[in-house]
Amino acid sequence: MSVGTMSGGARLKKPSWKDPRLVVGILLVLASTAGVVSLLGAADQTTEAYAAREAIAVGERLTADKLHRVKVRLGDLEQRYLTPESGLAEGAVAVQRIGQDQLVPRDSLGELDVLDRKPVAVTVDEALPAQAVAGSRVDVWVALPDARNGYSQPTLLLPGAEIAQLTPGSTALGSARSTVVMVLVTDSQMPQLLGAQANKAKISVVWNPGGNSR
Known part of the structure; x- marks a missing residue:
């Protein structure tokens, strides 16, 4: 009986502050709490x-x-x-x-001075698809006037050009609606586009869903 009593007394003995296991346990709790507080603080930082x-x-x-x-x-x-x-x-x-x-x-x-693309206004008479918005890509086709008062076969001038802006416009005498499409043109492409406009070419804009510029 005395042995059992002593064993039970040992189990009920209050831990001492000098007990290294108690100290380690307290440190672990404090470290865990500090880590949680740090994470919550970081998550709330804006x-x-x-x-x-x-x-x-x-x-x-x-x-x-x-x-x-x-x-x-x-x-x-x-x-x-x-x-x-x-x-x-x-x-x-x-x-x-x-x-x-x-x-x-x-x-x-x-x-x-380092901008490699510049916006150029292109007026188109045909209706554009709803997907042709600022930021989307389009192909610009050009048909030059021919000797028979018509137009030559269209050629692809600007593949995958980005639209910078769209502005409603009107043709002569306001008889029909047109759209002014601001397309971004590189310096190397600029002479061809400006030359086509100067020669009264018919310019068409086709939505390019793939966005390919080459």
């Missing part, structure tokens, strides 16, 4: 970034009034986007289209 108030076309100058601030969780991606902290460079233009309410990527901004 930062301010710039987003476009309205869609911004390629070549359009970026100014503060075209942007608004939003709170987002970017984490390690913060350096990729324009923020109030990083600031907006004076004279910056969009080198790629930025959609409405889209965050502004830093690599979407540049200067006019």
